[in-house]
Amino acid sequence: MDRLQITSATTNSAALLDLPWRQPLAQWPSDVLAALPRGISRHVVRFVRLEGRVLAIKEISEHVAFDEYELLRQLRKLEIPSVRPIGVVTGRLSDDGTHLEAALVTEHLAFSLPYRSVFSQALRDETANRLIDALAVLLVRLHLAGFFWGDVSLSNTLFRRDAEQFAAYLVDAETGALHRELTRGQREYDLELARVNIIGELMDLAAGELLDEEVDEVAIGNSLVERYGELWEALTGVEAFHADERWRVAARIERLNELGFDVGELSITTDIDGTTVRIQPQVVDAGHHSRRLLKLTGLDVQDNQARRLLNDLDSFQAATERQEDDPQLVAHDWLQNVFYPTVRGVPRELRRKLEPAQLYHEILDHRWYISEQAGRDVPMSETVQSYVENVLQHRPDEKAILGLAPGEEPEEGPEADYFHYAAADPD
Template sequence: MSPTPPRLQITAATTDPALLDLPWHVPLEQWPSEVLAALPRGISRHIVRFARLSGGVVAIKEIGETVAYREYELLRQLRKLEIPGVEPLGVVTGRHAPDGEPLEACLLTRHLSFSLPYRALFSQSLQPDTATRLIDALAVLLVRLHLVGFYWGDVSLSNTLFRRDAETFAAYLVDAETGDLHDKLSPGQRSYDLEVARVNIIGELMDLQAGAFLSEDVDAVEIGDAIVVRYQELWRALTERESFSYGDRWRVQQRIDRLNDLGFDVGELDITTDIDGTTVRIQPKVVDAGHHSRRLMRLTGLDVQENQARRLLNDLDEYRAATDRQMEDESFVAHDWLTDVFEPAVRKVPREFRKKLEPAQVYHELLDHRWFLSQQQNRDVPMKEVVKSYVKTVLPTRPDEQAVLGVSAEDLRETETGSMPRVHPDEVDGDMLIG
């Protein structure tokens, strides 16, 4: 009598009963199309699929059991540290095919809405500065990871997802299986991570050029080198000790303002003077990203990207000045701006278009469209007219995630090491990230 195979086991903080309905007895690359979601995905050394679950979408990666549990815990720790990354949902083990053949464990993460892998962004219609903005976003993510002591080990565009953040991008960690969390990273660990990033980025861009996804005129080496420069600039701005004469104490606030402009908060400053008190030395002790997004969250409850928050706060300040309420409590003015300006504008977006862009990104584009119309018509165009024009002329042209991918679920069966299905330039503007 053959031994009874181990039972299916799902490890998760909160288990969705619908998980039991997925075909865990089937190898992931053979899952039927009716359970799959046709979303863009990057190249991975493992089989990865997106599946529909309880009205949402989960990413499922087949991987060894030990590695799956380790990555699950790492992602949970990074989430507690408020690092941008995918949300871990659980690990499924004890999988067996009907003939008793054991199948690999699966790591489950929640699909990051309004995000795309870098391969879906690079096309023949790539805008000149899009690559630079992606590298800037990845550099910010890497600095944030290193500040909390996370050694990535495999920094690359493939292991990152990107979301639109006003005129820039925000980067999110996707793959943490090679990572490790320490109390503090040594300069050597940081340098190695940075060199891995540079080499991987150059290789990924050259691969895109070989597949005719990226113009031969783009200098892949120059872009790869750029992440080193951007990373080092950010790291110095956030951690470098600065000295100045005692009479220049105003530079303390200047340093804080500069860090705020970069999107970071200063929790504590180490301020020391020399023996005769003529020289002051300062160094940030605690720096947290999300300065503007936290302020907007505190004032309005809106949870948005950092640069989106910066743009919305500027509009809030303009509203405050236009209504002559500079002397009133900021929270009261913010409440009125939210209910009288922001919410009525985004609610005007028809239901069928609401999955194209996040509300904060819609409002950011409305502000851009208002400026364009006002310049065109030589008058201050009211927001009501702006929304009507934007919904009629701009928003319908935006593709959603399935339109960006341009393939059916059946086409997802190609090997993970192969190239991504060709994205038509008319479907993806390299300067546009739409989820």
């Protein structure tokens, strides 16, 4: 006799027993569902609110559910941007004894959107290109880790704002496989599949009048191949130079740092007579700026957000003439006197619309804009007031994106961390 079984590596998975597993997912009552925008999926997918968290549940065959669950766990261990797996539910029976498919449970990625929901109106060419850039970075990172996706598309990706760019996260690993290293043919297959799928998805948007008429769907799809090729060459390409140009080793590393990658291992070889040096990165890790900011401040944010915050921290250090001081002491003062007061200057009910780091980034952008208009350096307090009145209060309320009822805040999990971090009055 079949019995309900939950396979999970998380400590609070027992709460899943409270969900109506004896009903097909498509028939789950609205009182357990969270109203989040869903991407296109070949399977039934629903979002639920459970103990302060928002979970995504997908009905799928048992062996595929377990395979995807393990793949997602491995990707998380490799620090690849992907959704967090919670568990697999099997042994489901309906009230009339009918066998129901297994369910894969993942945690919803806070402040993320499927590509169709990035903008509620027409998707502009500039925005489409930013989504493609983010997907190219994700695909390169996956391939460097030896992951063959097998179904690359905008639909299988979630996007989060990352300063003026986007960060892409893998959502669906159903067709994926992890290898020690990918062949060129495997990489090219993923890349061509991505190009074709993206063109088709953008044409679908155009048919629904959700794409600007000036957007060239084919050109954007092709741009993914170009962006991927440029980034892959920068991260893995061999560079040769004369032996007396050793400065180019440091220059190569600095260039990779600018792209947001750290070099963990670099292969350096010379020819027989020692006149020519060849270098090639062997191990590269994404997140150069976010790791530096985390070390200095404890803020864990996206890499482009970290880059922007680090620039502001550098400006604070220069303005206070503290270039010779301990960087961590300067960073602490910047947090206490600049970053936290700015975030707290936004009314509490509006802070939840954006992640705190994204909120701060947009305030900095707004300050530059209104200072240029006014012909003077506008103080931060005045900037915050202007940003709230003229920008933030008109933005879509991302409480709906988190699947929360009006006035409700999450009790625990990543969403709660963002809320408490934004509202905190640190010592």
